[in-house]
Every structure is written in structure tokens, then in C-alpha cells.
Amino acid sequence: MFIDLTEKKVVVAGAGTIAKRRIRSLLNFTNHLTVIAPEVNKELKSLEAEGLLTILKRKCEMEDFYSADLVIAATNDAQINNAIYDTCRKQGILVNVCSDKQKCDFYFPGIAMKDQVVVGITASGKDHKRAKALVEQIRSIL
Numbered sequence: 648m649f650i651d652l653t654e655k656k657v658v659v660a661g662a663g664t665i666a667k668r669r670i671r672s673l674l675n676f677t678n679h680l681t682v683i684a685p686e687v688n689k690e691l692k693s694l695e696a697e698g699l700l701t702i703l704k705r706k707c708e709m710e711d712f713y714s715a716d717l718v719i720a721a722t723n724d725a726q727i728n729n730a731i732y733d734t735c736r737k738q739g740i741l742v743n744v745c746s747d748k749q750k751c752d753f754y755f756p757g758i759a760m761k762d763q764v765v766v767g768i769t770a771s772g773k774d775h776k777r778a779k780a781l782v783e784q785i786r787s788i789l
């Protein structure tokens with residue numbers, strides 16, 4: 648299922664390696680992306696300056712997720728990620744917790760895109776290295 652994210656509100660907690668990779672993917676699909684983290688690097692600041700996302704430069708609060716449609720919990724604090732999971736489940740919000748694959752309503756796919764064609768790859772949560780290798784092959788085919 649390819650959900651139209653254009654008007655969906657996406658909230659990403661954390662702005663580290665994993666969050667940034669996923670933000671780069673998500674920006675292809677949504678105009679409503681908020682990133683919450685106490686420290687944010689230059690790449691994300693310049694995306695904010697271009698009007699492509701909103702940054703809240705602080706630790707996340709559970710209220711931050713109440714109005715979200717889709718949440719990525721990508722802090723390096725497992726307790727916070729788990730609290731985000733509990734909050735989202737109670738509110739019926741789709742959530743992906745990058746530190747615990749048991750706490751993913753959806754796995755984050757590797758993405759290959761060319762023009763209007765989008766290919767999303769998952770190895771069913773069992774082999775991210777294989778997903779990555781296949782994404783690279785499919786990018787070269789596309």
C-alpha cells in the first residue's frame with residue numbers, strides 16, 4: 648500500500664544518522680514534516696531555511712505527537728523511543744521505532760525513485776543489509 652503522505656503530518660523525534668536518512672526519504676513525499684531534537688546539524692537547518700521542514704530544537708514532549716499522522720522515533724534514548732511508541736499506540740498514530748523492530752507499525756523501506764516510479768524495499772524486518780543491497784541494484788536498473 649502506497650499511502651499518499653502529501654497532506655499528512657509527519658513527526659520525527661531525533662536528528663541523528665538514522666533520522667536524517669529517513670527525513671531525506673520522507674521529504675520526497677510530504678510537505679508537513681517536523682523534526683524535534685536538542686541538536687540539529689547544518690543539513691537540516693538549510694532544509695528548514697528552504698521551507699521544506701520545521702525544526703523544534705529541544706527534547707521531545709509526548710504532546711508533540713498528538714496531532715501527528717505518522718511518527719518516526721529515532722532518538723538514541725530507548726526509553727524515550729518506547730514512551731513515544733506507547734503514546735502513539737494509545738492515540739492510534741502509526742509509529743516506527745528505529746531501536747526496536749517489535750515496535751514498528753511499519754518498517755521503514757529502502758527507496759529507489761526515478762521520475763514518477765517509486766520502489767520501496769523491505770526484507771520483512773529481517774535483513775536491512777540485504778534491503779540496502781537490493782535498493783542499490785534497483786536504483787541502477789531504474
Ligand SMILES: C[C@@]1(CC(=O)O)c2cc3[nH]c(cc4nc(cc5[nH]c(cc(n2)[C@H]1CCC(=O)O)[C@@](C)(CC(=O)O)[C@@H]5CCC(=O)O)C(CC(=O)O)=C4CCC(=O)O)c(CCC(=O)O)c3CC(=O)O
Nearest residue numbers: 668745748754755756757769770771772773774775778779
Ligand atoms: C527492521 C527495521 C525497522 C525500522 O527501523 O524500520 C530496521 C532495523 C534495524 N536496522 C539496524 C541497523 C542498520 N540499518 C541500516 C540501514 C537501513 N535500515 C533500513 C530499515 C530497517 N532497519 C527496518 C526494516 C529492515 C528490513 O527490511 O529487513 C533501511 C532499509 C531503510 C532506512 O533506514 O532508511 C536502510 C537500508 C536502505 C538504505 O540505506 O537506503 C544501517 C546502515 C547500512 O546498512 O548501511 C544500519 C547500521 C548498522 C550496520 O551497518 O549494520 C538496526 C540496529 C541493529 C543492527 O545493526 O542489526 C536495527 C534494529 C533491529 O534490527 O532491531
Ligand SMILES: NC(=O)C1=CN([C@@H]2O[C@H](COP(=O)(O)OP(=O)(O)OC[C@H]3O[C@@H](n4cnc5c(N)ncnc54)[C@H](O)[C@@H]3O)[C@@H](O)[C@H]2O)C=CC1
Nearest residue numbers: 661662663664665666683684685686706707722723745746
Ligand atoms: N533502524 C535502524 O536502521 C538503526 C537503528 N539504530 C538505533 O537507532 C538509534 C539512533 O541511532 P542514530 O541515529 O545513529 O543515533 P544518533 O546518536 O546519531 O542520533 C540520536 C539523535 O537523538 C536525539 N535525541 C536524544 N534524546 C532526545 C530527546 N529526548 N528528544 C528528541 N531528540 C533526542 C539527539 O539529539 C540525536 O539527534 C540507536 O540508538 C539505535 O538504537 C541504530 C542503527 C540503525
